[in-house]
Amino acid sequence: MSGHLHGVVHNTRADPARVLEELKRQTLEQLGGLPGSLYGPIEDALKADSLKGDGRNHQFEDQAALWVLRQQQASHVMAFRQQIAAGFEAYRAPGAAVGGVGGSPLTLVGEQQLAFDLDGERLIELLEHRYQRPLEMVRARLQMLAQALGAPDGVNPIGPYRLVRAFTSVYADAQVTESLRMRLFRQYEQELARLLGDMYARINQLLATAGYGMAAGAPPPAAGPARAAAEDRRDRNTLDGVFDTVPHREAAASVPHDYQQGSYPPPAGPGASPGYAAQGAPVSQVEVAAMAAELAELRTQLHAWREGMIKTGGLPPGHQPQRTMAQRRELRVDEVVGMASLLQPEPSDAFARALAVSGRLGETIRDQLYDGARRLGFNPDQTCFSPEEDDAIDLVALLFDSLFRNHALQDRARRVYARLVMPYVKVALTDNEVFVKREHPARRLLDAITEACEGNDGETPQDRDLLERASDISQRIVSDYNEDLAVFELAHAELDAMLAQHRRRIELQEQRAAKATYGRERLGAARSQADQAVRERIADGKLTSAVADFISTPWRHHLVQVLLRENEDPKRRAQAMALGDALVMADKLAAENRGRELADQLLALQPIIIQCLSSSGLDESAAQHAMAGLVRALATPDKERADHPQPSAAEVEEDVAEERRRYLDDQAAQGGHDPLLAERMRQLEPGDWLRLTNLQGETIAVKVAWLSPLTSRLLLVNRRGVRALVASAEELAVLASNGRLVVGAERTAFDEAMRQVRRHLDRVI
Template structure:
């Protein structure tokens, strides 16, 4: 199919480049090929999007209160039909283009025997004939004039005879050829025919007028005959599209009224079915707007106003001006460029959706380039479908949708730690989300929107995920699979997003449990290290007092510095600062200092009695350092030998360096303090704000490498009031005091008050960017 699409521009506009002369008022009868190709371009451009515009009005008709209980079958069939919308648009465009090809190369069209056609196809053909008769009556005068002008055009092409390639009969046949094999129920087929007639009535007035003007300007004039026709017959009354509804497809009955009480469970259980609680659709225009809907509309209006002001003030991101339209003449003002209809842009995006997303992946590496890439890709897709970009343009709402999606995806990559391997995954989702924004822009303001929830789930799966474990790799693979599913299946049916989210959510539930375990381990490890550092600090204070005075022998000083200090730390950790065992351990140190004084004074008997009394405590102290009973007794003997000599030299000993330490989760990600938090310059007000943070609050942290990451307060230390910050995988990112966090806030590396979900945070960043750009801050 894609090869056929790529070939369409050649058959649509290939002959237009034969001559360098523009087609317009200067075209003459010597340019019949170019005139015919311009007619083809106009016809394909204006008629090509009609099939895609049929579904929503038909859906609303089926969901109206007047519908009966049997309409759920028609709604289910319509749901299937919409999934193939892109192929129907393509087939219809090919039928329109084929009419012009047959004009240049007349051939006998295939006619099937009535007995070989299925009954539902007979109904289709009869309804098509009736539609052609109605349109023939309505457009009798322009068709009559066009007929004689086409005779002149055929003569210039040296053709004996040729029919009108956009006659009502041809347009009816195009519809039958497009939807005839879709197996539509009778009621749904009738609604489709009636809606097709309304869409044709909206388009044909302008199209027939432009075709006649084109032929007349090119020299194929039928004014005389046209005037004669006006004198010969009164003008046919102009009927509104609604007045013709009852004349189309008389064999097809009106759809029965819809009654949700009679919907079978297999249909009602489907999330995309109107009977399902999760299904939402546009309310009828006459229905009063609920307060919640009014709030959403007001919020969207404000967002669009900001966006349009941003496009006006931010020149590099404004839509590029297109070249002069085809047929432009310097002595005449250029004709206005037609705005593409939303359904046309959606059809273009649907055809481009399966293509590789390399351009979007490259654009995501450079902020501000994604919108340009989207516009360029959609413009190229329009060219493939025969829509001349020099004569068409995006509407303001379509520009809004493109820019909002581009800014959203760029904000996600700017504010979340997404690895390079996730870039292609997100690039694949760009066009589906552009389509969602075109037909359902409530995604940007409704937290429960299916597309929004899916993007949150994918970001949760990808953020900080380096695929280091089998579980992380499985999560990345599942996220990639659901993105491919959205690309393959999404065609204006939000149920695809619901199903993809449910598929990914199963793994995310397991991931969240692992994250909770990681957070618990990180909190316990941090708490244990803080208790150890606190015990070491207290033991060092006690030791310092024993080493400063009086002078001690090396044996006693070494015993106090190593085994006794270690024994103090262990006792503090196991029994606490108020325990009896700690008091006994401190008393052991005091007794050894006193024994050293006795030895220096030569009071041998008292020293011997003191050492005998201290032997069990000394052996226990040595054993706490990992020595067995024999090694402990050997250490006791060495201490006794040195104290037995009164002349052993004694001196004051310096305290050893403190081994209080902390291990940062990532090198360079933590502030290292010299002298405590009181010595660093910080804002006391911000520090007070940091002390009020509670576990579960989200923040945005820029690490030492300049990468933004989502962090959450997982735990607050009861000893030091430091905060443990973890990422979405539960891994420790930073442990810092409130004063340290205040320094990070002042340096612009920490943002307090971040949103919990990635989509909300990206939208907040998007709004801040727009506010700043339009000068509201």
Template structure:
């Protein structure tokens, strides 16, 4: 990193403060994304636990959803804790017992701190050798800074303390705490090996650690070591794009095996067709990266056409461009070829971008934005295929943020247009600035994430409005159903048409309003029902023609209630009294023609809109469905993501935003918080059986796209 060998005299060492800052930058870069990787495995464990127990983990799920909604805050807080460790190292704020914060804690927090202590012990045990070496080197670094030896800023205790401080006020349920710690330990295992190896190598190359007796140590895969290096220390001469975590390496190997099986069934690509009989050498990594860098700022039109389906496969378009770029740099395609690793990277990038457009509602104006990113992502994949398996990879997180901003975004509002414009600016910056340093992706993601936080707040407000509007319509429909039930009972006998018209229109409207405002069984509700019964009695009395005085007294007694009922329908006092006069006139003649009255027909545009959104005839639980699938649908929780195909076959990412306490129907919204579907469990079951609904979609767009990609490859394998 700095060019000095460990044997270099201390006087010619690089500035120790700069060495410490470089370690700090490296630690924040590798550890900063750890909190984002906690939620998916915890959610999976909660889901499996609820299936085994036969009951939902609603409290834990709700708490986890709240953590996810505030994930950016926790990431920033965690990064600050990591950075603070280095500030403490320099300012000598030494903490006892390996950096775990010591203070009086509430009883409900005691288990949290004990779990942190156990985590620190586990890290110390697992990484004892590199931690011991690092501690000795940091002591020498502190001596160079004319400081007393301090605690390791990325030691076991410090990492456990950073987690505790980050989630101190998160109000985690008791059963959720151990799951979060376990996920944190697993996420740390993904990066600590690489981090400790690189920090030790960096300190060694800067001249710290001379004479440290450690015995033989395993050589990290991404470091080339000379014999002299082995006698003294590890010097990172040249990093190679390998993954150190065995689990990640195994996942990449499995992905490549599936890719090879899929490729055997596909037509040969152009590079294979032009191979001929002459042997060709493989392009070296630096050569292919130079070619990609040459092409990076050029027009992405060929990739845009491929993403639109008009220009063939995207991977083939990438190979054609790379072959043309190689020719321009003097590498003849007749004498050179891509290595197997490079070929795999190209196919995976092509399939990933195509999968994003197949899995999400990305509109036409987004294609150029994504097309511009193709070549930078090819460069990333060439050097680090962890892009395809590491959820916390900076380039992958940026792709998630861009997709979240662009999906279903037709730029209808000023805020949506700002998102699109910011994504376009971010893509242009990646093209201009990316030169094998992933920090460019991190900075671009941080910038876009800040804007997305504001967007998510608007989405939450939009979801709340959609839920309230849906609940309001359901209450209205329920009130109308109750009113029509009462009318059906009233209309079982012949009545005067004017009485029937009054009951089916102003009186029904008044009854619905009292149900909505005052509720069933309220005083106003009972008074409205009594008015309807009194009018029926009056009609029966008029039909008998025996006692006109009694009928007149009855109508006079009902006058105020009838006028009030008519007024609630929007009539002024004069019109209401005119309506009353017409009703009295009709009842004045015993021989008025009477007969059965038709029930009113609802003209509910909102309900019709719901039926159109549901895309199912009837929209009720009477449709054919699998009861077991419907039971699975009833276990859906707010915040869960699904994939839905609309009638045109367009894939949509939808979220369960709300479950009606009245009907049990599910409100599904898109990433903009707009209502997509309101349906019952039976209707969702029917959609799932027809292949138009997929439960358990990934929250992160790239995760879902990779799952779609793996499914495609697995079918071939």
């Protein structure tokens, strides 16, 4: 192994083809046992579950399906290795086919393959977040390698996309039960978490040693004052207020892809171990450095906010750090943790009341801790919290306040969160990585609890079960947590297993909302076309009432049905249109007393007229009767003819109108929109998250679930998959101009809460 530091550019570069081949060899060496190594742990877990006697009946099916997979273990391992190798070949020669991973023609997919693809997308997203920094370094160096090869920069052959697609392609033809599929993905995620950190570090070292490292620049600047960061953001394009900026993402981006070991200290705190995650998985030095820089920036913002609030009197006396009033002994972390442990099992009514009023939680936490200090024999007049302890208290208070301000949490959820306040204060005191590390067990548990509680009013039995399970888990954290994060991991695993079905219901809800919206749009488009056809034929001249009524009612309805059900059959559509023209012509023949031609015309039209009447709901007898009435009306040449009113424009559906009244007032709806904003809204894609505020000031996170191919409108759904708004890009631009729409909500509740905490700190400074 070379002793060169990461990030040093060497004058001599190794042959890029040989370097890529070495990368493939090391990757296959690290991952070559997958997916065969997954089956043993899964089998052990199935045996353990079968001994629990929990009444479930799916263990036998899972064991049978797993037995079949184990018989094909060798072929699965070979197929996986072939897919990984094919990814490298595709990177070397982008035109090469990579079966099962990409480049396949569009085909119909089965339900099992769709389920694998959905789970794969979630795992890809998780891995992208978890290994964001080392992946950025790998991509930058691979881009230099691709340039040396003379090939365009393709898909990272060792990135999450390739690794997950290689995994899912192995089971394309396998018969796997739903619960076994979930176990496979969970075990694969655990194996990748064990292997990828070290593998990415080796790959980066190999590329750097081969001369494909980026130039070592100046060390990243120290975290500047939050005020300067806020002023810098204010100097940007004014539209950045609509597309939300994330201060901690900007701070992380300032950390260069290449670093030298030891340039950053590891995150402080008794629970933080350099190079290792909270759950024991290895963490690369890049992640350690980025978390340290992010945490330093967050502390800088927090200190500036606190000092500004103290100077302006924005903090009540009980909330102000006591060290600002007199020189007192700073309490040690273990002393404050002892106070929190004393208060943890006690009733949380004070925290529940504080959560109902924004800004009161920090004051309440300090009051409770001072009360605990008195019980333990500490004199609050002679002691105070240290800066780190103040930071932990304020960050927990701001975090929980943000959760309740920006998520649709019901009153019942307030007691769940109130019980968690003191345990999370203890976590923040002993392990400050919880604020910057997405995989932290306490962070993942809070995400799961928020997912279970957000927008949950307990209307269905499933929703009530979720609320009860979240309440039970919060109580278990209170009773069991004693500075061991394994309690959070076990609680999260239990709740996440229950949420898996909940997420599936949300996906189905989104699909149903999209299908219902598309169906209404198709119906609206068909009605508009039919109304236009009626206008063109009625406007041609004076018609008898019988013909005008037939065109405006049965024929219009028949045309709508044809456009909806047989839109791809141009012959049937042309036949329906021709019927309207023929009826107008028949009326003219009757007016000109051309009886023989009229009779021939009606005889030829009789079958399609009967069919038209039948599609309007008439039986054969009623259709024949209506046909006779039409013939009698046309048989009289001097029948009165007059102009007839044309159909009005189609009315907006009531539910769509209600949605617009909730978010767009009449003045805003009639006003113009910013073309640049509308163009940026058209760039939104399914999966993008936004924050939407109604006219009453209530804010919810919404996701772009679907884009209409007919009207280009966007379907926005809340975190429970329920339709929130269907709007055009222009309407979204109006909402954004009025400050009621912001693009950039995070996918998880904790990330979104921390984003709002940073924005709050910036605004107050």
